[in-house]
Amino acid sequence: MSEQGPAGDDKSAQWWSTAIIDMKPGEIRYRGYAIEELIGNVGLVPMIWLMLRGDLPTKPQAALLDAVLMSAVDHGPQAPSIAIARMAATCGVGLNNAMASALNTLGDVHGGAGEQAVAHYQAIAARVEDGADVPDATRAELDAFTDAGGKHVPGFGHRFHPVDPRAPRLLELVDEAAANGDVTGRFAEIGRAVEDELMRRKGKRIPMNIDGATAVIYAELGFPAPLARGLFCLSRSVGILAHAWEQTGEGVRNKGPIPRDVLPAYTGAGPRRLDR
Numbered sequence: 001m002s003e004q005g006p007a008g009d010d011k012s013a014q015w016w017s018t019a020i021i022d023m024k025p026g027e028i029r030y031r032g033y034a035i036e037e038l039i040g041n042v043g044l045v046p047m048i049w050l051m052l053r054g055d056l057p058t059k060p061q062a063a064l065l066d067a068v069l070m071s072a073v074d075h076g077p078q079a080p081s082i083a084i085a086r087m088a089a090t091c092g093v094g095l096n097n098a099m100a101s102a103l104n105t106l107g108d109v110h111g112g113a114g115e116q117a118v119a120h121y122q123a124i125a126a127r128v129e130d131g132a133d134v135p136d137a138t139r140a141e142l143d144a145f146t147d148a149g150g151k152h153v154p155g156f157g158h159r160f161h162p163v164d165p166r167a168p169r170l171l172e173l174v175d176e177a178a179a180n181g182d183v184t185g186r187f188a189e190i191g192r193a194v195e196d197e198l199m200r201r202k203g204k205r206i207p208m209n210i211d212g213a214t215a216v217i218y219a220e221l222g223f224p225a226p227l228a229r230g231l232f233c234l235s236r237s238v239g240i241l242a243h244a245w246e247q248t249g250e251g252v253r254n255k256g257p258i259p260r261d262v263l264p265a266y267t268g269a270g271p272r273r274l275d276r
Contacts, residue, residue, distance in 0.1 A: 020051060031055070045069065048234070052227065060182035061221060067173050068217045071166045072210060072232055074239025078160075081105045083257065085240045089247040090255040098244035099237060106233050115229035117155030117215030120145070121190050122225065128186075138193040142201075155191070155212025156198055167213035174216055187219040 021030055028035040031050050038047065042056065045066040049057040057065065077083050085102035089095070106112070120141065127137035145153065158164045171188060178185030191212055199205045218228040247255075258264070 019054070048231075052223075058182070060177055060180065064173060064177055064183070064217050064221060067170060068214045069231065069235040071170060072214060072235040074236070074242065077243065080110050081236065081240060082243050085244040086247040087255055087257065089244045090252050092253070095241065095244050095248070098247075099240050102240040102244070103233055103237060106229070106236065111232060111236070112229055113154040113209075113211035114214050114218070114232050115225045117191075117212050118219050118223070118225040118228045120154060120194070121187050121215060121219050124190050124194070125186065125219075128190075134189055134193045135197070138190065138197050142194070142197055153194065153198060153206075155215050156195060156208055157206045158209045161209070163207045164209040164213075166210040167208045170210070170213040170217060171208070174220060177220070183220040185220070187216045191216045 019031070021028070022032070023029075030038065030047075031054055033042075033050070042050070043062075046057055046062045048069075049055075049062065049065060074082065077086060081102040084105055085098045088098040088101040093101075108116075123144075124134070124137045124141045127140055128134055132140065142153070171191075174183065174185065174188045177183045178188065191208055194212075195206065195208050214232070215228060218225075218231065223231070
């Protein structure tokens, strides 16, 4: 005879059990905190931390998370996600649909480098924990990356910016936090070691970009690599919303990816007749 599970209302209550929110008539608690105590006392960034991590951050932790989320909100209409948001807005679908269309493009190639960089840094850190020094661990992990077919080291180089202006400032904040004992600074050291090793291999400096710098912060703050992408999506959604709203106000209908007087280059078969 099989063991019986919860019956009736108990079984229903366990269907979507969660440690995030507790609701009863007239009562809402996030991670145990009453909503009326949080409102006006806890800002959005600490609330994000609370929802994801289960407790409230220290002020220095919240400041770093705030900086990293703020730094990635937008990168212009040339970014596919922003362009798609603007095109969708001209189709009359509404802001939520435009935002969803844009967010759905944030994958491994566009939007995934931060997650990949965190994973890369953490792999180097694991080698250090096994006894290697940072330069040797960095070389070994880059060798493993190359042997696995990797071509573009995530978090380094930028097709538009010779030096990504966001990265040095984010690293300054990490250095300040490390000097104050708020983070260890070991992932900033690892990120810089990757940059140094790439220069040794390529013969020129390939500067850390925003994905590499935000990955340093997410790793320093102890976020798992997949959450780095989720948090990037959360950050970039601000820019997506702004662009979708701006485009909505322009009143343009059905704006495509290229001007209407420009036709895509045709590369197929030449004119031909149907044989009957």
